[in-house]
Amino acid sequence: MGQFVKVATTAEIENAQSGKQVEAGGQAIALFRVEGSYYAIENTCPHRGGSLADGMLNGVEVTCPWHAARFDVRTGAVLCPPAGRGVQCFPVRVSDADIEIEL
Secondary structure: OOOEEEEEEHHHHOOOOOOEEEEEOOEEEEEEEEOOEEEEEEOEOOOOOOEHHHOEEEOOEEEOOOOOOEEEOOOOOEEEOOOOOOOOEEOEEEEOOEEEEEO
16 A cells, blocks of 8 residues: 655646646656546656646546547546557545645
8 A cells, every 4th residue: 555645736726628747756647637536647648758637638538649549537548549558547535625646
């Protein structure tokens, strides 16, 4: 079991169209808010390294801005090529207005 680390506040991630890149444990992580729930996945697309936090969010799917690979922000699963694999998903909890992820 990992340790929870504060990465943002709820006020910092109100935009439902894209995510927010945060750093934790030396990793770049993409943080998303979908219908009041928060999700965290590895920020770097495994295809060519695009920032998933900069991608367009449509429901629970984020599209990489470089080559349009799609990922499920709830699980990190790849939904559409050209990415050949998913990305790591991190457990998220909200305490008061703080968003924490488990590393």
